[in-house]
Amino acid sequence: MTRREDVAFLQGTARYVDDVAVPGTLHLAFVRSPWAHAEVRSVDADAARRAPGVVAVVTAADLEGLQPLRGQPHIPDLETEFVDTPHPLLAVDRVRYAGQSVVAVVAESRELAEDATELVAVDYEPLDAVVDARTTPPANVVFRSAESAGDVEGAFAAADATVSASLHIPRLVAAPIEPRGLLAQYDADDDLLTITFSTQGPHGPRRVLSQSLGRDPALIRVVVPAVGGAFGSKSAIPPEGVVCAWLAIELGRPVKWIEDRLENFLAAYQGRGMDVDAELALRADGRILALRARVVGDAGGYLYPQGAMLFQRSARMFTGAYDVAAAAVEVVGTATNKPPNGPYRGAGRPEAALVAERMIDHAARELGLDPIEIRRRNLVRRDAFPYRNALGMTYDSGDYERCLDDAIALLPLDDWEARRDASPDERPIGIGVATIIELTGGASEAAAVDVDEGGRVVVRTSATAHGQGHDTTFAQIAAEELGVPLEQIEVVYGDSSLVPAGIGTFGSRSVSQAGSALVEALRKLPRDTRPARSEATWESPPLFSSGAWLAVVEIERATGRLNVLRVVAVDDAGRIVNPLLAEGQVVGGALQGLGQCLTEEVVYTEDGQPLTITFGDYTLLTAAELPDLETGFVETPSPWNPLGSKGLGESGAIGLPPAVAGAVADALSRFGVRHVDFPFTPEKLWRLMNP
Amino acid sequence: MKPVAFEYDDPRTVEEVLDLLAEHGDEAKLLAGGQSLVPLLNFRIVRPARVIDLNGVAELAGVREEDGTLRIGALTRVRELEAGGQPLVADALRHAGHPQIRSRGTAGGAVAHADPASELPAVLLALDASFSIRSARGGERTVAARDMFVGPFTTQLAPHELLVEIAVPPLPPRTGAGFAEAAPAHGAFATAGVAATLTLDEDGTCAQATLAVLAATATPVRLGGAEASLVGRRPDEAIDDAAAVAAREIEPMANERIGGDYLRALVAELTRRALREAAA
Numbered sequence: 001m002t003r004r005e006d007v008a009f010l011q012g013t014a015r016y017v018d019d020v021a022v023p024g025t026l027h028l029a030f031v032r033s034p035w036a037h038a039e040v041r042s043v044d045a046d047a048a049r050r051a052p053g054v055v056a057v058v059t060a061a062d063l064e065g066l067q068p069l070r071g072q073p074h075i076p077d078l079e080t081e082f083v084d085t086p087h088p089l090l091a092v093d094r095v096r097y098a099g100q101s102v103v104a105v106v107a108e109s110r111e112l113a114e115d116a117t118e119l120v121a122v123d124y125e126p127l128d129a130v131v132d133a134r135t136t137p138p139a140n141v142v143f144r145s146a147e148s149a150g151d152v153e154g155a156f157a158a159a160d161a162t163v164s165a166s167l168h169i170p171r172l173v174a175a176p177i178e179p180r181g182l183l184a185q186y187d188a189d190d191d192l193l194t195i196t197f198s199t200q201g202p203h204g205p206r207r208v209l210s211q212s213l214g215r216d217p218a219l220i221r222v223v224v225p226a227v228g229g230a231f232g233s234k235s236a237i238p239p240e241g242v243v244c245a246w247l248a249i250e251l252g253r254p255v256k257w258i259e260d261r262l263e264n265f266l267a268a269y270q271g272r273g274m275d276v277d278a279e280l281a282l283r284a285d286g287r288i289l290a291l292r293a294r295v296v297g298d299a300g301g302y303l304y305p306q307g308a309m310l311f312q313r314s315a316r317m318f319t320g321a322y323d324v325a326a327a328a329v330e331v332v333g334t335a336t337n338k339p340p341n342g343p344y345r346g347a348g349r350p351e352a353a354l355v356a357e358r359m360i361d362h363a364a365r366e367l368g369l370d371p372i373e374i375r376r377r378n379l380v381r382r383d384a385f386p387y388r389n390a391l392g393m394t395y396d397s398g399d400y401e402r403c404l405d406d407a408i409a410l411l412p413l414d415d416w417e418a419r420r421d422a423s424p425d426e427r428p429i430g431i432g433v434a435t436i437i438e439l440t441g442g443a444s445e446a447a448a449v450d451v452d453e454g455g456r457v458v459v460r461t462s463a464t465a466h467g468q469g470h471d472t473t474f475a476q477i478a479a480e481e482l483g484v485p486l487e488q489i490e491v492v493y494g495d496s497s498l499v500p501a502g503i504g505t506f507g508s509r510s511v512s513q514a515g516s517a518l519v520e521a522l523r524k525l526p527r528d529t530r531p532a533r534s535e536a537t538w539e540s541p542p543l544f545s546s547g548a549w550l551a552v553v554e555i556e557r558a559t560g561r562l563n564v565l566r567v568v569a570v571d572d573a574g575r576i577v578n579p580l581l582a583e584g585q586v587v588g589g590a591l592q593g594l595g596q597c598l599t600e601e602v603v604y605t606e607d608g609q610p611l612t613i614t615f616g617d618y619t620l621l622t623a624a625e626l627p628d629l630e631t632g633f634v635e636t637p638s639p640w641n642p643l644g645s646k647g648l649g650e651s652g653a654i655g656l657p658p659a660v661a662g663a664v665a666d667a668l669s670r671f672g673v674r675h676v677d678f679p680f681t682p683e684k685l686w687r688l689m690n691p
Numbered sequence: 692m693k694p695v696a697f698e699y700d701d702p703r704t705v706e707e708v709l710d711l712l713a714e715h716g717d718e719a720k721l722l723a724g725g726q727s728l729v730p731l732l733n734f735r736i737v738r739p740a741r742v743i744d745l746n747g748v749a750e751l752a753g754v755r756e757e758d759g760t761l762r763i764g765a766l767t768r769v770r771e772l773e774a775g776g777q778p779l780v781a782d783a784l785r786h787a788g789h790p791q792i793r794s795r796g797t798a799g800g801a802v803a804h805a806d807p808a809s810e811l812p813a814v815l816l817a818l819d820a821s822f823s824i825r826s827a828r829g830g831e832r833t834v835a836a837r838d839m840f841v842g843p844f845t846t847q848l849a850p851h852e853l854l855v856e857i858a859v860p861p862l863p864p865r866t867g868a869g870f871a872e873a874a875p876a877h878g879a880f881a882t883a884g885v886a887a888t889l890t891l892d893e894d895g896t897c898a899q900a901t902l903a904v905l906a907a908t909a910t911p912v913r914l915g916g917a918e919a920s921l922v923g924r925r926p927d928e929a930i931d932d933a934a935a936v937a938a939r940e941i942e943p944m945a946n947e948r949i950g951g952d953y954l955r956a957l958v959a960e961l962t963r964r965a966l967r968e969a970a971a
Binding site: 114558561598605616619624690 | 692693694695696730733734735789873875876877878879880882947948949950953956957959960961963
C-alpha cells in the first residue's frame with residue numbers, strides 16, 4: 001500500500017515551520033563564536049541595538065533565572081562518575097565550540113537581524129582547543145563507567161587465540177533537508193506559550209522548555225508541523241529554541257528562528273564520534289569466549305542532549321548477535337571543543353555493530369575460518385530466546401541463522417566468491433558480511449481513539465511522523481483491527497494539546513510501542529457502532545530486531561574509487577505492517593550508512609575550526625549513489641506486544657556499514673590491509689593500495 | 692545566511708547591461724543562473740552594492756552554428772548544452788552538479804565564475820574556444836580560452852565587461868574526444884577531471900592532441916607536455932607515457948584534505964581514460 005500522506009509533500013502544499021506566517025513575527029539570528037575555545041570578556045551590543053529594524057539584543061546576562069539545558073546523563077542503573085556539564089542558553093563567560101551562540105539579535109526580518117549581528121563586538125580571549133577525543137588531557141574526562149560480567153580475565157588467560165583492534169568512528173551530521181527551526185507565540189490573556197517546532201515529538205521539548213523557563217508545562221503547547229527529516233537530530237530542543245521561546249514571552253510578539261545550513265553544520269549536535277579498543281578471547285574452533293573493550297566518547301563541549309547514555313548503551317551491545325559469556329567494557333567520555341554529541345540514525349547501534357562485526361572478522365582471519373562460518377558458530381541460536389547478553393540486554397526474539405541463509409541465497413555467494421578470487425590487483429573485489437542486532441522499541445507510547453455516530457474513527461497517537469508514514473501505518477493498524485475501510489480512519493499527531501503524552505518518534509519505536517498502544521485502545525472499544533472513546537498506553541522493554549547484510553565491493557587501484565557492486569539485506573523486524581514502508585526504511589538507512597562509508601566525516605582543524613560547513617565540504621549521497629540493493633524479510637514475531645512487531649528504522653544505517661567495511665578489508669587483504677576506518681575516501685584507499 | 696542588502700537592476704538588452712557596468716562595474720555582480728553567486732551572497736562572502744540580473748536579456752541566450760563554429764550565448768543554460776551540439780561538451784556537462792543546477796546554471800556563468808573544479812572551462816580550453824567580451828567603452832574583444840583563466844575564480848574579464856558569447860570551433864577531421872572525472876559522488880565538486888581531443892593522421896598516428904585538466908590545479912590548464920608526447924605516435928603506444936607526463940607537469944592544488952601526490956596519480960589515470968575514449 002502506498003503512502004496516503006504524500007500528495008501534500010509532492011505538490012508542495014505541506015506546511016513546514018517556516019511556511020507558518022503569523023503577522024508581526026520577529027526574526028532571530030545569533031552571534032556565534034569564531035573560536036573553538038575562548039573566554040568571553042565583554043560584549044558591546046550598542047551599535048546592534050541601534051541598527052535598523054532591531055527590536056532586542058540579548059546576552060547571557062539577560063537570561064538570568066533560566067536554567068541551562070541538561071540531557072539524560074547516563075543509563076539510570078549504571079553507576080557513572082559524571083561531571084555536570086549543561087549547555088548554556090547563550091555563552092556565559094566561555095565558549096566551548098566554534099559556532100556556539102553568544103548573543104541573540106531579534107529584528108523585523110532575518111536579513112536585518114543578520115545585519116545587526118555584524119555590529120556586535122565580542123571581546124574573546126582565545127584558549128587552547130581540544131579536538132581529538134583520544135588525546136584529551138585527563139581533566140577533560142566528563143564521564144566514566146565500567147561494567148563486566150562473567151570471568152573475562154579467566155577467558156583471556158585460557159584462550160587459544162586473541163585478537164585486538166582499534167576503531168575510530170568519525171562524527172557525522174544528520175543533515176536533514178530542512179534544518180531545525182521554531183516559531184514561538186505567547187498569548188498573554190491565557191498565559192499560553194505556543195511553539196511550532198520542527199521536532200520528533202511534542203512532549204519532550206515541552207518538558208525541557210518547562211524546566212528551562214520555569215513554566216508550568218500546562219501553559220506550554222508544542223505543535224509539530226510538517227517536518228523535513230530529522231534522523232534523531234530534532235529530538236531535543238536546542239538552546240537557540242529556548243531563547244526564541246523566552247523572547248516571545250518577553251517581547252509579546254511572535255519570534256521565529258529558522259536555522260540555516262551554516263548554523264546546522266556549526267552548532268547542531270553531531271552523531272557517532274567514538275573510539276574503541278577491543279579484544280576477543282577465542283577458542284580454536286572460533287567460539288568467542290569473552291570481549292573486552294574500552295570506549296572513548298567524543299562528548300563535545302556540553303552534555304546535552306545526551307551525555308553518556310548513547311556510548312554506554314552502545315557498549316552493552318558490543319557482543320552483537322553472538323552468544324558471548326563474558327564481557328567487560330569501560331566507557332570514558334571526554335570533553336572536546338566541538339558541538340555536543342547527540343543521536344543520529346542508529347545512535348550507538350551502528351557503532352556497536354561495527355565493533356562486533358570487525359572483531360569477528362579479525363577473529364576469522366586470525367583462526368583461518370570463513371567469516372560466515374565463524375558467525376554461524378557464534379550466533380545466538382533460535383531456541384535461546386529470550387536471550388540475555390553478557391551485559392544485561394535481553395533479546396526478545398529472532399532467527400539469526402535464517403536471516404543469514406536467506407541473504408546468502410539472494411546474493412548468491414558462490415558466484416561472487418569465484419569472481420573475487422579471479423579479480424586482478426588493479427580491481428580487487430571483496431565480500432563482507434554483517435549479522436546484526438538492532439535495539440528497537442522500548443518504553444511507553446500512548447494512543448486515544450474516538451468513534452463518532454457516522455463510524456468515523458479519529459486516532460490520536462503520541463508518535464510524531466517526520467517522514468515515516470505514520471498516517472498510512474496507523475490507519476492500516478486501525479482499519480485492520482476494526483474491520484473498517486482505511487478512508488474512515490483519521491490519524492492525528494504532533495500537538496501536545498491534542499495527543500496523549502509520549503516520547504515521540506525515534507529509536508525505531510513507533511509501530512511496536514505507539515502501534516501497540518493503538519491496538520490496546522482499539523480493543524477497549526465496544527464491539528458495536530455506538531460512538532465511543534478509549535485511551536491506552538503501551539510499555540515494554542526494548543525489542544531486538546536483527547538482520548544479515550552482505551556487500552560486494554570493487555576498488556579501483558588507480559584512483560582508489562570504491563564501487564559497491566551488490567548489497568543484500570534480510571531483516572527480521574517481526575510482523576511488518578506495511579511492506580513498502582518497511583523496505584523504504586531499509587533502503588533509506590542503507591544509503592545513509594553508505595554515506596558514512598564513502599564520504600561523510602565532520603572535520604576540524606587542530607584549532608577546532610570546522611572544515612565541513614557546506615555540502616561542498618561534507619558530501620551527502622543522493623539516490624544516484626544507491627547501489628544494487630535487494631531486501632528480504634523474515635518475520636519472527638516479538639512475543640512482547642500485541643502486533644508482534646519490532647522496529648526497523650535504523651537497520652540500514654546499522655547493517656550496511658559493517659558489511660561494506662568487511663568487504664573493503666577483504667578486497668584489500670592482498671595488500672596486507674587488515675582494517676580501514678570510515679570514510680573510505682578514494683585517496684585513503686589509493687594510499688593503502690599504492691604504498 | 693541572508694545577503695547584505697543590494698540594489699537590483701533588471702535590464703533587457705546588452706546595451707543596458709553595458710551601460711550599467713560602465714557606471715557601477717566595480718561594485719556590481721552579474722546574476723545569471725545564480726548557482727554560484729547566490730550561495731556566495733548568502734554566505735556574505737561577496738557583498739556587492741548592486742546585482743545586475745541578466746535573465747531578462749533574451750539576446751544573450753541560445754546556441755547557433757556558423758560555418759561549423761558553435762556560437763553559444765552566455766545566458767544559455769547548461770542543460771541546453773548538455774542536450775545537444777558538441778559531444779565533448781555534452782559528455783563533460785553530465786558531471787556538472789545535479790540536473791536542477793544545470794537547468795538554471797549558464798554557460799557564461801560557468802566561464803566567468805571560473806571555479807577551478809568547473810567542467811565547462813576545461814572543456815572549452817581543450818576545444819580551443821574563444822570568448823567574445825563587450826564593454827561600453829572598449830567595444831568588443833575576443834579572448835582565447837588559453838588566455839582567459841588567470842587564477843582560481845579569476846578571468847581576464849574586467850569589472851565593466853560582459854561575456855556575451857562563446858565560440859567553439861569545429862574539430863578537425865579524424866578527431867575523437869573524451870572526458871573523465873573523479874568526484875566524491877554524483878553532482879559533487881570534482882576532485883580532478885581531464886578533457887581530451889585526439890586527431891589522427893591517415894596512418895593512424897597522432898597528428899595533434901589537446902588535454903585540459905580541471906579541479907586538480909588552481910585554474911583549468913592545458914597539459915602541453917603530455918599533448919606533445921603524443922604527436923607522431925600511435926595512441927595505444929603513447930597513452931601511458933602521456934599520462935605519466937601529465938602527472939609530472941601539473942602543479943597540483945593540494946590542501947589539508949587532499950595530497951598533491953594523489954592528485955598527480957589521479958590526473959594520470961584520468962588522462963589515460965580520456966585519451967582512450969578519444970582514441971576509440
